[in-house]
Amino acid sequence: MEAKLGIVLLVSVVWLMRGNAIDPCASQPDESDLNVIPIYSKCSPFKPPKADSWDNRIVTMASKDPLRVKYLSTLLPQKTVSSAPIASGQAFNIGNYVVRVKLGTPGQLLFMVLDTSTDEAFVPCSGCTGCSDTTFSPKASTSYGPLDCSVPQCGQVRGLSCPATGTGACSFNQSYAGSSFSATLVQDSLRLATDVIPNYSFGCVNAISGASVPAQGLLGLGRGPLSLLSQSGTNYSGVFSYCLPSFKSYYFSGSLKLGPVGQPKSIRTTPLLRNPHRPSLYYVNFTGISVGRVLVPFPSEYLEFNPNNGSGTIIDSGTVITRFVEPVYNAVREEFRKQVGGTFSSIGAFDTCFVKTYETLAPLITLHFEGLDLKLPLENSLIHSSAGSLACLAMAAAPDNVNSVLNVIANFQQQNLRILFDTVNNKVGIAREVCN
Numbered sequence: 001m002e003a004k005l006g007i008v009l010l011v012s013v014v015w016l017m018r019g020n021a022i023d024p025c026a027s028q029p030d031e032s033d034l035n036v037i038p039i040y041s042k043c044s045p046f047k048p049p050k051a052d053s054w055d056n057r058i059v060t061m062a063s064k065d066p067l068r069v070k071y072l073s074t075l076l077p078q079k080t081v082s083s084a085p086i087a088s089g090q091a092f093n094i095g096n097y098v099v100r101v102k103l104g105t106p107g108q109l110l111f112m113v114l115d116t117s118t119d120e121a122f123v124p125c126s127g128c129t130g131c132s133d134t135t136f137s138p139k140a141s142t143s144y145g146p147l148d149c150s151v152p153q154c155g156q157v158r159g160l161s162c163p164a165t166g167t168g169a170c171s172f173n174q175s176y177a178g179s180s181f182s183a184t185l186v187q188d189s190l191r192l193a194t195d196v197i198p199n200y201s202f203g204c205v206n207a208i209s210g211a212s213v214p215a216q217g218l219l220g221l222g223r224g225p226l227s228l229l230s231q232s233g234t235n236y237s238g239v240f241s242y243c244l245p246s247f248k249s250y251y252f253s254g255s256l257k258l259g260p261v262g263q264p265k266s267i268r269t270t271p272l273l274r275n276p277h278r279p280s281l282y283y284v285n286f287t288g289i290s291v292g293r294v295l296v297p298f299p300s301e302y303l304e305f306n307p308n309n310g311s312g313t314i315i316d317s318g319t320v321i322t323r324f325v326e327p328v329y330n331a332v333r334e335e336f337r338k339q340v341g342g343t344f345s346s347i348g349a350f351d352t353c354f355v356k357t358y359e360t361l362a363p364l365i366t367l368h369f370e371g372l373d374l375k376l377p378l379e380n381s382l383i384h385s386s387a388g389s390l391a392c393l394a395m396a397a398a399p400d401n402v403n404s405v406l407n408v409i410a411n412f413q414q415q416n417l418r419i420l421f422d423t424v425n426n427k428v429g430i431a432r433e434v435c436n
Helices: 054-062 065-073 152-156 326-340 356-361
Strands: 016-018 021-023 036-038 097-103 108-115 121-129 171-176 179-192 195-209 218-220 239-243 255-258 268-273 286-291 312-315 322-324 345-347 350-355 365-369 372-376 382-384 390-393 395-397 406-409 417-422 427-432
Touching: 054 382, 065 406, 108 121, 121 179, 268 372, 268 417, 286 326, 322 326, 326 350, 326 356, 326 395, 345 390, 350 356, 356 390
Parallel strands: 108 218, 121 195, 312 406, 322 395
Antiparallel strands: 016 021, 036 097, 097 108, 097 179, 121 218, 171 179, 179 195, 239 255, 239 417, 268 427, 286 365, 322 406, 345 350, 350 390, 365 372, 382 390, 417 427
């Protein structure tokens, strides 16, 4: 199928009339939509634990962020550019948002986790030990093909297990958020809305140990050679954007737009930086934080971009709540507490919780980037307890048991914003957009 440069992939509410009934989860008849939905929404095939509120799920998911941040802080460089780090093996993604894709010919529907800090894709395949009931069937696809150790893609996979001589299957073993899996690198057609990318390389998972590997796989939107942008060639001109709906959203989906066409024409931007030692990550020049009208004081070195030690700030779709290096977070927390007043308690990963009646005193938080200031609405900076009696600052310090030099702007703070990545012109754009 001829590639369509800059196709706009609408990811919004689709109303499909069936007689007099309306199905808010239905796709367009021509399947031209590409749905991005919260993993536990009513339109998602994944069901939350019984009697569990969305607030408790956020607390639970955020408690796993340290593993994600540990991964982001320990990506190591490869010896050559062609063997740049592939994040899928170590990615501690907690899977808050999934994207609807079809894999193979004819297409097999999968809801894959969307991850901007991972390059390659991987899916559970039929016969997989420890996988969910929904798997990809290679035998049912006429376009499926295995890859052996001689192909260049194989050398870009972590945990590679190839024979010293000969051309065996490109097998690898990787860890994921405390779990592990084994897979074989293969290729098949990947369908995104009406676009088909032939010969897409991905990991065909054949065994999982643990429960944290995404049930229907992962689609990487990183900057490495096995990412969606790289494997799609010139189709999307190195440009994509997304708008993540609120965690509270059930029927309303966000949107993923691939290519320059259909992107916001007026959007504030900040430079996109590249770290050769962690080339998959989207670094930005983060310059400061204001709490209310107070620019929080702390040494600028805690925000400085330094490719040598990996320090700096990234924008990441997989981490739940924003994590600052400990001195920065402590300074922000103390100023926030000072302005709110009263007493504070802790709930899970949140250490600045207060009685909801004090919420009117909560100051707005502004994130300062080079050339761009982002004032967060309270819905992007506060989270409420399941009982609704407490409000908590939805940010935390990077774990103190890792090389905590990396600040992560996470998906809770990105809700209802259009985040644009332009890897050719090296810029990131941010604009307000209601995408619930």
